[in-house]
Amino acid sequence: MATTAAPAPGQTPTAGGSYAAGEQTGIWSWLATVDHKRIGTLYLWTALSFFIVGGIEAFIIRLQLMRPNGQVVSAEVYNQLFTMHGTTMVFLVIMPLSAAFFNYLIPLQIGARDVAFPRLNAFSYWVYLFGGVFMTIPIFFGAAPNGGWFGYAPLTTMQFSGGLNIDFWVIGLQILGISSLAAAFNFITTIINMRAPGMTLMRMPIFTWMSFIVQFLLILAFPAITIALVFLQFDRFFGTQFYEIAAGADPLLWQHLFWVFGHPEVYILILPAFGLASEILPTFSKKPLFGYNVMVYSGIMIGFLGFGVWAHHMFAVGMGATADTIFSMATMLIGIPTGVKIFNWIATMWGGQIRFTVAMKFAIALVALFTIGGISGVMHSSPPTDLQQTDTYFIVAHFHYVLFGGSIMGIMGGIYFYYPKMTGRYMSEKIGNWHFWLFFIGMNLTFFPMHFSGMLGMPRRIYSYDVGQGWETFNFQSTIGVMIQGLGLILFVYNFLKSKKTGAVAPGDAWGAGTLEWSIPSPPPEYNFAQLPVVTSRYPLWDLKHPEMTAGLAHSGPDAMTVTDSHATPMHEETEYKNAADLGIPMPFPTIKPLFTALFLVLMFSGLLFIHLDLFPVALTIMIGCAAAFVGSLYGWLTSPLE
Amino acid sequence: MATAVATAGHDSHAEGHGEHVHYTSTGLENRKIAVWAFIGSECMLFASLISTYLIYKGRSRVGPWPHEWGCKTSAAVAKTRELLQGCSPADVMKPILDIPVTSQSTFVLLMSSLAMVLALAAVETKGTPLPAGAGWWDRCLASSKFWLMATAVMGATFLGYQSYEFTSFVHEGLTIKTNLFGSSFFTLTGFHGAHVTAGVLWLLTLFAIDVKRGLKGKTDVLLVDICALYWHFVDVVWIAIFTLIYLIQ
């Protein structure tokens, strides 16, 4: 029960930076792991690798557009690049980066030893990995998806896209959907059911809250795109007519289904970053989050309204004045809970003692930059003005301020913030500062000029533009900006890799934060909590360390009705590594079966491709064989004991 | 900080086969919550499918149509046979949906929900001695094997009806490739049928376990309970489909 003040970086803790005895190492320990922390780490590494892939795609795109009539890549390659850049960044980078934090943090933040279904969790990761590889590989054969990340029908039907490109996209997204849905069921159960004694819903750390909302968005939004993709898949492989022009199909069916998913997806991408910022800002202001309740309710409100605004992506399709009005008004409403969040973040810092660590800078940058993205969002919530903006670079600017300025900045802050928790070592603040400023300046230099090029008439998704259209300067600036960001990314990767070995050793409570995950050693032992803590407030660790500060506050203090487990003890800080076996904590067995189940599932889907290669027997053999292997692995999984 | 640390927390959970049972915040088992979340997601799945069907209703360019008379050689379409003009009798396409037949299968599926309720009740009360003088009906009520099998058989019967329906539609010229109605109808009802099939397999698995070692105790009740949740959900979806696709013209 240490009650020391927050140690400064570099101070040697009792057991930081080394795994306890009995911790598995080696490749097998990763392939067979069911530990949420290791799965989180796998997500993090994989998603960062895809981030580099997506970044390279963006870089080539910008090189092509640096000058008018660019000749760097062909139209066909460019179309594949922008499709894959969007798809990669949304489905293979930001969502899994969020998933990395869900995995790593949710059990730690709610005082659980693992997620509800550890093996399902491993399955989600492997499906994601194989699905991501499945979608990325064809880019090396010039057959990458080329219908845009939104895949509007009828362009994506066989009539107009006969190659395998779209097949990879359709199947890949289906596979990734399975991963996201499985993970979402898991986290919903975890958060509802695995909270430590006393961790009421309104005492949950705000990151867990935002993640909780995201899981609901996932399970309610993904079915819509699943069905849209099923239709497209059936059209392409089995000759149905859902998007067939000649049969009288309505292309807006695709658009509605896609955006019923697509708009909540935006909040799926941004809310985890909001949650991370909401952890970082209080920690480095030494103040609790301002208006916790309102932050929670506004998050719920955003999630709820997020399902009612999808058609603002479709103002140009001619829905009619009434529909335009309804969706416009609903969209403006979303500005309200979003604005509240911004004000509450500022109020959190107000009156604090702000320490400008790299993590804090990224979090502040999120507030500053998301504000711009939010404002430009309101600017095209008005359909008449949107008709001059939609499908131009103005929109590109808008959503990059939201997704780069918001999501990526928040996630980067989260990485700097939680790196010591994950590895037991701090990332270099010095290199981190360079990274931050290069990202911040590069990001603004890239995306701010796009507001201008858009309003000055530059359409999106064009591989070249003519001389003298008034866009040269802005495009040149954007390209320089991407180069600056690229430098920042290189520094980040270097910092990320190097700090694992040479970073300053971090104690359990690396930053003087208040939530449960900081009350255990860094990196956490495999069982997380030797004894489950009984939680009596939103910032239990602060209550422990500064009881004088929090006395008498509404959310703090024990409640009479706390149900506890025999393993639970009053809130305390753990600093020692012990063996799970010594503590008598049953740990789930490592198992390779989820990996194989995921592998066969992905292979089964990929069998569909052979239908379009006119190898129907091959397709059938692969699909039936893999289905049998899938069922076999699943059977093995379900019948083997968990722990 | 002085919250009482209950040490007896285990007792209330440690039923079943005596294995270690984790503490949960709600007292509910994890799997049950997960199934509820899954059902929430499935609602959106079927909502998307049903919406598609409704959006495409009346957009097909060629017949057959669900409730209307059509003609194989022309685009003529009419509410009744008499109103259909200029079509030789050989080319007439009658409305494809057969409501009386589907009403029968709907009834069977609804009854299977009842059987499912009784199966769950039988597992829950297993071990309770039958009252003195219990007749065959009481013994029947107490047999989880019987009700599980009954549910599965009724599910399978529904699937039998569905395959009959599909085959006859194909004979009448409606396939998944024919028109928008065919695509959206077969995909929607096919998805539902796939769910029923999964449910039947699930029920048969439970039946097999019941035969092998007997379903008993809290853990097994949960196994049957989540299957029942799923089964009732699949039924409710069918009621929505039957109403929106078959009954409303």
Next chain:
Amino acid sequence: MTRTPHRRHGAGFFVVAALLALAACSTQDYPNTTFTHNSDLNVDVNALWDRVLFMATGVFIVVEAILVFTIFKFRAKPGAPMPKQIHGNHVLEIVWTMIPVFILIPLAIPTVKTIFKTQAPAPAGSLQVEVYGHQWWWEFRYPQYGVTTANELYIPTGKTVNFTLRTVDVLHSFWAPGLGGKRDLITNKTNYLWYTPNADLAEQVFNGFCTEYCGSSHANMRLRVYTVKPENFESWAAHQKAGAEGSPALIAAQKTADSIAKKAPAKAAIVPTPGGAPSPPVMNTGYVFPAANLKAHNIPRTPIPASMKFDDGLLAQGDAAAGHALVTNPVNMGKAPCLTCHLIRGEQAFLTDDNAKGPNLTHVASRHTFAGGLFPSNPANLARWIKNATAMKPGATMTTFGIGEYSSLMKAKVTAGLTDKEIADIVAYLMTLK
């Protein structure tokens, strides 16, 4: 670590200032700007936009200023005590929930008004233009005039033009930013867009674009809108309506016109020429936007691939009559099957506008650009286009005709096709189709 965190926001203020400055910028440097008042639609949209921009800028400045002030003022000072632990303030939170409401209301009301105003049916008596999207070019039809053209749109100033938007294949979106907002072309659906170019608008050309991703050459699906004086428009339209130069139909029509003119000179004009006096022959008298008045940004400068070789010396020797025979004589259909995809009104009618796959060529030489606005319409470019279109425009569906050229559609070298001389003849003929 506390080094000048406020500095980063200097850039922000600078760009807002730049944005405001830009909004007032001349169209000289930014020819495709949306900040124009050239049509009634854009006047309405810009009124709304000005309000949106004003509010957005205000919110931006206030929020970022508070943020910068906060992080500057409350940076950690050595030895300072723990800050006061404030968990919230209901009054404040209600206040800043209401602030966005009060900002949004003055935006919402004019938004709704403008939606209903701009989406009302077009006024009666509007000029009807049917826009058909093709991968990757535009077809424009004037049903009131019986005119069909491609990629270049003439509209009279001061008259409402109602676009009926349809597509024959995938989705496209019609956008001429200088005149008004865009509207999508949706398969199996008809959309509408209407606006009135100002009556006092100078005769000029607006560049337009396809703004819905439509496949390989989405970027190459451009258009030009010529806003011309009403009388010039009438002249242009009347001429476009006539059959092609040298076509049997036009020759016959001329004969008829001549004979009518002899009988009743006052009423006889097929083309109402500005002078009023009917002056057959009627060829080449219609208005065409003068090439000299095109601005630099109206003239495409798409580079021609270096691999495209054509002996330009042959172009001067091009024989229009031979070209005419190649294109229009059914004997040559196997060699130069132009008319299986293109309609030249007055010649062999294999097609109608509805089933022609390619642009209508009846008055192709009266256009300043071709191939979706990608190239200036001149003999050298046209010759190369006929020789190998796909090499010039990714995904172009036109057959490769040049002997020895690689056809990416057939995935083979062309063996039976046209020689450079024959292409030069065809180009010479096409250039007569004024």
